[in-house]
């Protein structure tokens with residue numbers, strides 16, 4: 001595996017495999033055997049490109065804490081405001097420069113999140129209460145209706161994907177590195193995938209991708225931090241919501257309202273899936289002075305922002321939105337650049353939270 005590509009902007013975090021280790025305290029007991037290369041002899045560190053489930057020493061944790069607190073001098077309020085007001089412009093610039101070359105398709109998606117293609121995985125049983133026919137009946141819709149739609153009609157029967165039986169929304173979809181693999185892998189004829197991003201440049205790249213198929217997918221511009229903004233489908237219509245390295249891009253003050261708004265979109269029994277940066281990830285420790293916006297929240301050289309979560313913070317956000325924990329684990333990985341003899345400690349958090357039936 002190649003070392004992560006580092007620029008003065010976003011880290012190519014999502015090129016990494018998502019191998020994680022089962023953690024009984026995470027409530028996750030059925031995880032596949034994946035990511036089982038453990039570093040038992042430190043002298044062997046440069047023998048492989050990556051090591052799984054790396055334990056941090058006390059000194060390492062202490063040094064990370066010290067580095068973060070030394071850097072905790074927030075930028076002045078006017079700078080903060082500018083980064084907040086122009087957040088989508090910075091991401092537009094990012095996608096204008098990188099187009100679809102930056103975030104790579106990820107192979108770990110379906111091992112970590114089998115909910116994205118449940119027919120390929122016998123562990124997953126959609127909850128009996130969450131069938132789309134129920135939703136359509138609640139909305140007075142006939143399940144056999146055409147998939148054509150008129151998004152502005154305001155008619156709940158006539159929203160994109162209204163006749164689907166399994167609906168997934170990806171928020172902060174970028175150029176579709178999760179959406180297109182889902183469409184390719186999950187060939188359930190009842191599947192419909194929505195995806196949104198507040199970068200109109202990213203959404204345009206999704207829409208102009210040759211694999212974009214309006215019969216199976218609908219991309220739209222949406223600002224997650226605007227909890228009042230409407231969605232092109234009614235509440236309680238989604239089986240799955242996916243957030244991959246997107247919540248961390250929001251201002252921490254906006255996170256709770258955004259997650260609570262998203263929770264309303266889930267059917268009873270539906271799940272929210274998240275993978276994002278964990279506290280003291282290499283990317284956090286690499287920030288230089290003058291980049292801190294508030295505690296554990298930073299702005300990169302290209303104007304995009306990033307927060308580094310603890311498991312407890314995410315648990316609090318999801319449960320305050322009325323969701324129940326299915327999984328909340330930390331994925332600690334040691335990546336090695338053998339050529340440069342560099343070690344990089346990555347910390348990612350992975351969560352699944354369900355809406356009660």
Ligand SMILES: C[S@@+](CC[C@H](N)C(=O)[O-])C[C@H]1O[C@@H](n2cnc3c(N)ncnc32)[C@H](O)[C@@H]1O
Pocket residue numbers: 010014087091103171172173174175177178196197198199202222223224225226243244245246249250
């Ligand atoms: C690190 S990228 C991850 C992109 C994609 N999820 C992936 O993994 O390839 C973060 C994405 O979140 C989007 N984003 C940031 N803030 C957002 C917001 N408030 N509403 C919607 N999308 C947002 C950015 O435009 C960007 O596409």
